[in-house]
Amino acid sequence: MKAGFVNIFGKPNAGKSTLLNALMGEKMAIVSPKVQTTRHRIKAFLNKPDEYQIIFSDTPGIIEARYKLHDKMMGAVKSALEDADVALLMVDANDNFEESDAIFSALKLKVPSLVILNKIDIAKNGKIAEAEAFFATKSYCKQLIKISALEKHHLQKLLDVILTFMPDGFPFYSEEDLSDLPTRFFVSEIIREKIYELFGDEIPYHTAVLINEYKEKEALTKIQADIVVNRDTQKTIIIGERGKMIKEIGTLARKDIEAFIQQKVFLELFVKVKPKWRDNDMRLKEYGYH
Structure with missing residues (x-):
């Protein structure tokens, strides 16, 4: 079977928590249109017995720290960089791609990274093609996958691609558990x-x-x-x-x-x-x- 860690990174409000909840079919992370809603690293275990255990991590949106609280939040991002097998780099289809690129480049990722273009259901004209052309030239982008986390579009395709990068192994956690958090x-x-x-x-x-x-x-x-x-x-x-x-x-x-x-x-x-x-x-x- 396959088992590994998939960590989700991106700007605040890219849809990281919505994606985690949609993949899990459970509300694991709170969601709000306000930025900086996620303050902790939240691990969630997607189990298919005898086939895979994917340990997803939702991380706080990457921001410049202004308080010690922000330092702790960015510490959660740093710890997620250290144990990933695959990184999902989330981008809002209507957002500024240069800003996301600056963040992803600064992460200095050493693992296969998939750029997840989210909110395609509300993408403005030409933005999807623009994103495809923009991220195709980036060395960290193994593949660009277009989804809508909110509408649950193309999530199975995303899962199939993730599994191609997952290492073989035994489950890290009990297959009865959804998270390591109480x-x-x-x-x-x-x-x-x-x-x-x-x-x-x-x-x-x-x-x-x-x-x-x-x-x-x-x-x-x-x-x-x-x-x-x-x-x-x-x-x-x-x-x-x-x-x-x-x-x-x-x-x-x-x-x-x-x-x-x-x-x-x-x-x-x-x-x-x-x-x-x-x-x-x-x-x-x-x-x-x-």
Whole structure:
């Protein structure tokens, strides 16, 4: 059988998390139209017993670091470079190809790389042909594959090509598992996704989510989480008038968590102010940014 690591790189909003979820048929990574939604390296295992185990890694969008939080995010990208068997270099079909090229060239990849041209369903006139001509001349591009992660177009073709580059080997992880990350991690990410959905540009980037309690009982899982913000004004916004917004975060998150863990959930949320947490090593470690 075949077994190996396939790591996904690209600019923020190229569609990396959408692709991971589409390939897995499960919501493994949170998705938002806002940039920098993914902060961790998320590994997901696509298993076909006796045939293959592909370990996909979704990585944070490549950015210039402005906070220690960003340094940790770019550290996740660096660690993904070190163990890949195949790299998927994702490009938004409507984007500036020069910018993506600058990022891919700087990665100095030593493994076979496939350029994944995403969002072909909404590509502007001539952009697909332009991308084909542009990336054909790049030394890192073994092949260009055109897909729509959102519409799930050409995903089987992409999988077939990936498998041609996969080494033979035994599974690295149990074929029962979908990820090496704990359920608590995915629960905190679901809560964070709702903050991205409900609030404007600034607030999501100032928030972290910490799961303090996760108790599984026979008929119910009890979860208590803190939403951490930088300032009191942000706390006021997240709570909302008469607690309206925090209730909405809780309602939306609970539905998704119940679907994810297949059990009824009691979810309790608190908002805590921790000034400058994005630049505090101790806090970052506490919130799971190692």
